[in-house]
Amino acid sequence: MTSEVRIKLSETRIFKAVFPNTTNHYDTLFGGTAMHLMDEVAFITATRFSRQRMVTVSSDRIDFKKPIPAGTIVELIGKVTYVGTTSLKVRVEIYVEQMYENTREKAVNGEFTFVAIDENKVPVKIL
Numbered sequence: 001m002t003s004e005v006r007i008k009l010s011e012t013r014i015f016k017a018v019f020p021n022t023t024n025h026y027d028t029l030f031g032g033t034a035m036h037l038m039d040e041v042a043f044i045t046a047t048r049f050s051r052q053r054m055v056t057v058s059s060d061r062i063d064f065k066k067p068i069p070a071g072t073i074v075e076l077i078g079k080v081t082y083v084g085t086t087s088l089k090v091r092v093e094i095y096v097e098q099m100y101e102n103t104r105e106k107a108v109n110g111e112f113t114f115v116a117i118d119e120n121k122v123p124v125k126i127l
C-alpha cells in the first residue's frame with residue numbers, strides 16, 4: 001500500500017457534543033479538553049496509519065481561532081502530514097457546528113508528532 005493510500009485510509013474523524021461538564025466559566029470548551037481530544041484523535045490517526053505502538057513526542061503550536069460554545073457539535077479531523085523514519089506528524093483540526101443551523105467553521109488547529117516504538121520502548125521504523 002502506498003503512503004498516499006495509507007494517509008487517506010487513516011484520516012480519522014470524531015464528533016462530540018459540547019456539554020456543560022466540558023466548559024469553562026465563559027461557557028465555552030476548556031482549552032485543555034480541546035487539547036486532550038486533539039491528542040486522542042491524533043493518536044488514533046497515527047496508530048491507524050502505522051498499526052504500531054505510537055507515543056506522542058511533541059505537540060506543535062495549537063491555534064484557538066474561535067471559541068467553542070456549550071451546546072454545539074464539534075468534529076475533530078486527524079490527518080498524517082509527514083512521515084519520517086520512526087516519526088510522523090498528524091495535523092488536527094476542530095470544526096464547530098451549531099446544533100440547529102447549517103453552519104460550520106474551523107475553531108482550532110494544531111500538529112502532533114508521534115514516534116513508533118517497540119516493546120522495549122525503542123524507536124522503530126514507521127513502515
Ligand SMILES: CCCCCCCCCCCCCCCC(=O)SCCNC(=O)CCNC(=O)[C@H](O)C(C)(C)COP(=O)(O)OP(=O)(O)OC[C@H]1O[C@@H](n2cnc3c(N)ncnc32)[C@H](O)[C@@H]1OP(=O)(O)O
Nearest residue numbers: 039040043054055056057058084085086087113115121123
Ligand atoms: C476509559 C477511558 C479512558 C479515556 C482516556 C482517554 C485518553 C485520550 C487520550 C489518548 C491519547 C493517547 C496518546 C497516547 C500516547 C501517549 O500518551 S504517550 C505518553 C507521552 N509520551 C511519552 O511518554 C514519550 C516519551 N518519550 C520517549 O519515550 C522518547 O523520547 C521517544 C519518543 C521513544 C523517542 O526517543 P528518542 O531517543 O528521543 O528518539 P530519537 O531517535 O532521537 O528520535 C526518534 C524520532 O523522533 C523525532 N523526534 C524526537 N524528538 C522530537 C521532537 N521534540 N519533536 C519532533 N520530533 C522529534 C526524531 O526526529 C526522530 O524522527 P525520525 O527522523 O526517525 O522520523
